[in-house]
Amino acid sequence: MNQLALVTGATSGIGRAFAGRLAAAGYDLIVTGRREDRLAEFAAAHPGVRTVTADLSTDDGAGVVAELCATEPLTMLVNNAGVAHYMPLAELPADKARELVHVKVAAPTMLTRAAVAGMRERGEGRIVNVAGMIAFSGPADASVMPRRAVYAGSLAYLVALSQTLNAELEGSGVRVQVLCPGVVATEFHERQGLDLSAVPRMSAADVVTASLRGFALGEVVTAPGVEDTSLLDAVFRADLAAFGGQRPELASRYR
Numbered sequence: 025m026n027q028l029a030l031v032t033g034a035t036s037g038i039g040r041a042f043a044g045r046l047a048a049a050g051y052d053l054i055v056t057g058r059r060e061d062r063l064a065e066f067a068a069a070h071p072g073v074r075t076v077t078a079d080l081s082t083d084d085g086a087g088v089v090a091e092l093c094a095t096e097p098l099t100m101l102v103n104n105a106g107v108a109h110y111m112p113l114a115e116l117p118a119d120k121a122r123e124l125v126h127v128k129v130a131a132p133t134m135l136t137r138a139a140v141a142g143m144r145e146r147g148e149g150r151i152v153n154v155a156g157m158i159a160f161s162g163p164a165d166a167s168v169m170p171r172r173a174v175y176a177g178s179l180a181y182l183v184a185l186s187q188t189l190n191a192e193l194e195g196s197g198v199r200v201q202v203l204c205p206g207v208v209a210t211e212f213h214e215r216q217g218l219d220l221s222a223v224p225r226m227s228a229a230d231v232v233t234a235s236l237r238g239f240a241l242g243e244v245v246t247a248p249g250v251e252d253t254s255l256l257d258a259v260f261r262a263d264l265a266a267f268g269g270q271r272p273e274l275a276s277r278y279r
């Protein structure tokens with residue numbers, strides 16, 4: 025039986041590149057997004073691919089895709105769909121904040137939750153959560169623009185979720201990866217009115233290559249543009265040192 029992958033946000037950019045690469049590798053595919061014409065175009069070029077039109081910012085849309093994750097024998101789930109809505113939080117309209125959190129936090133959580141039980145039973149599975157290097161930008165000062173607290177927070181959530189879940193699943197045959205690209209040449213920025221064409225950008229194809237190779241390397245955090253992996257190791261060592269450095273007594277500087 026062929027491997028079966030479900031890719032969200034497969035209508036453009038990184039998700040489209042994932043879908044194309046997995047189809048070429050012989051995977052059976054379920055691809056999702058809102059733009060029906062793009063899904064149909066992909067299916068026409070890749071016979072046998074199933075398409076699901078669903079808006080992951082809604083409970084109904086996320087529910088339809090989660091149901092597939094729970095009932096289909098997925099070997100790979102790529103939680104890729106995303107919007108950025110780069111804006112300081114105070115200026116971010118409530119509906120955009122809600123949409124961002126639903127698409128980047130709630131939907132990946134519910135889809136992963138739905139997929140993981142079956143994957144564990146079958147003893148194999150790979151889950152990719154597409155975050156980004158902005159997950160690590162929290163300590164940056166105000167000179168770093170644009171401000172984007174909710175987007176950064178959503179990516180940091182995916183990092184912690186993926187690391188913790190991967191540890192929970194140790195020995196089960198199910199692996200979780202959080203994919204952290206920098207700036208990628210897709211429609212992502214132009215769809216929110218930003219022109220980043222002058223900024224050096226990685227291709228979506230390279231991001232997919234890093235993800236697949238990252239699994240082979242045993243990575244949980246895959247950062248396609250970070251050459252020196254000791255930088256990432258230092259972040260995680262520092263996280264654990266701070267986590268382990270807490271005591272039940274009030275720290276002296278607060279007394």
Ligand SMILES: NC(=O)c1ccc[n+]([C@@H]2O[C@H](COP(=O)([O-])OP(=O)(O)OC[C@H]3O[C@@H](n4cnc5c(N)ncnc54)[C@H](OP(=O)(O)O)[C@@H]3O)[C@@H](O)[C@H]2O)c1
Pocket residue numbers: 032033034035036037038039056057058059060078079080081082104105106107127154155156157204205206207208209210211212213215
């Ligand atoms: N481009 C970058 O520089 C960059 C860097 C780091 C991380 N990322 C992450 O990479 C992921 C993919 O982005 P991309 O760069 O490939 O951008 P993109 O070309 O704009 O693709 C975004 C995808 O998400 C889907 N999507 C957005 N809102 C959705 C919703 N409410 N329901 C269902 N699907 C939705 C879009 O499909 P429809 O519009 O058809 O629904 C589209 O397929 C994102 O999660 C983003 O956070 C991007």
